[in-house]
Amino acid sequence: MNIDQLRSICLTLPAVNEGVKWDNDLVFSVGDKMFCVASLEPPFKCSFKVPDEEFEELSTRQGFQPAPYMARAKWVLVTQPSVLHKSDWEAYIKQSYGLVKAKLTRKLRGELGID
Template sequence: MSIEFLQQFCKSLRGTTEDVKWGHDLCFCVGGKMFCVTGLEGPFSASFKVTDDEFEELTSREGFEPAPYMARNKWVLVTKPSALKKKEWEHHVRQSYELVSSKLTKKVRKDLKIE
């Protein structure tokens, strides 16, 4: 897993924008709401939103932990990228995108052509 792969995959999802926040985090958003974050410095890691059931399961596995500041919203931090295969990365990032985009207003979803 690499920042380049994550960037390419996230940007392939309709309506995705990217922005650098807090000086060193690359954030991927849909409708202004974050669905995936990766650090630009240090070893590769990434955070994304998961379902309630997956949160408990993933945070008990090696290479995962509750995401700082976002754990209450069911975000996980992947500290060991090899803990997920490419298809699993795609699944979790796409699912995070869908969880976040489903909470957008109908108008925003229509404007972004997400339906």
């Protein structure tokens, strides 16, 4: 996985915006709520939200750790991208998107066309 592959996954999802925050992080958001953050500086690292029940298991798995500053919101940081296959990356990114999208108001989801 690299930044271009990640962008191609994230930008296929409806109503997604991307931007650079904190000087060196590429952030993908839906309705101004982040669902994926990747470092623009090597080595490639990526954070995303996971369901509460998966957080403990994933955050202790090799190549993962609790995401700095976001662990309380059940985000994990992938420190070794090669531990996941492309299909796993796609599944985790789509899952994170879905978790964040579900927290948006019904009105905002309607305005974004993602209800």
